[in-house]
Amino acid sequence: MRVKNIQIIVGALTLLIVLILVTNGLPDSKANSIIKNVLRKYDQSKNIKSDYKQVFYWKLTDNIAEQQGVIWLQGKEKFRIETENQTIVSDGKTLWTYSRATGQVIVDNVQNSEDINLPKDILLNFSDEYRASYISDELIDKDKCHLIELRPSSGDQFIKLIKIWIHIKDMIVIKIEQTDLNDNTNTYWLSNIEFNLPLKDSFFKYVVPDSVEVIDMR
Numbered sequence: 001m002r003v004k005n006i007q008i009i010v011g012a013l014t015l016l017i018v019l020i021l022v023t024n025g026l027p028d029s030k031a032n033s034i035i036k037n038v039l040r041k042y043d044q045s046k047n048i049k050s051d052y053k054q055v056f057y058w059k060l061t062d063n064i065a066e067q068q069g070v071i072w073l074q075g076k077e078k079f080r081i082e083t084e085n086q087t088i089v090s091d092g093k094t095l096w097t098y099s100r101a102t103g104q105v106i107v108d109n110v111q112n113s114e115d116i117n118l119p120k121d122i123l124l125n126f127s128d129e130y131r132a133s134y135i136s137d138e139l140i141d142k143d144k145c146h147l148i149e150l151r152p153s154s155g156d157q158f159i160k161l162i163k164i165w166i167h168i169k170d171m172i173v174i175k176i177e178q179t180d181l182n183d184n185t186n187t188y189w190l191s192n193i194e195f196n197l198p199l200k201d202s203f204f205k206y207v208v209p210d211s212v213e214v215i216d217m218r
Helices: 002-012 015-024 031-042 119-126
Strands: 047-058 063-074 078-083 088-092 092-100 104-109 130-140 144-151 159-167 173-180 185-195 213-216
Touching: 002 104, 031 130, 047 130, 130 159
Parallel strands: 104 213
Antiparallel strands: 047 063, 047 185, 063 078, 078 088, 088 092, 092 104, 130 144, 144 159, 159 173, 173 185
């Protein structure tokens, strides 16, 4: 389960993919302009907090799994995710994954764990492999949004389509939808987004309670 929850970071922060795409000369000038405005908004912020809802749909079995939580991001490697069942914290060096169901916290090195997809890794992976296009303006819960699509440059990518809805007035990403080659969809709704919160460095460290079992993987 730890891998799936770490992948929340990938999905909920897919908006960061567009930041690196700006430097690669997008063929769609309108998409490029919109993305630059998003870049400016997020680049000026020291940290970001967002509520999120994740819905994963398995096409083959016609099953749906949902999860809700809160994510904080500071820089490219510091983050904190709170869900009903887990707390996941990274200070950029150490990763803590606490499970309320088991009463255990797994401690690992961020850089040495192959399971972790950090935001910076996603930027590098997507930078030359996807191209963006402006599709239309749409309403999401009465909010007018730009719809941008990211499609792979070749047929080698497992994620065949990423849709990003950007709030026109605030220039923030409020919905993300990823579709893979099996037509499964992973959708994220972001809400109550806040910037530049007064967070201390200790917020991105997990203090292990005495009653919790520690499994140290370092």
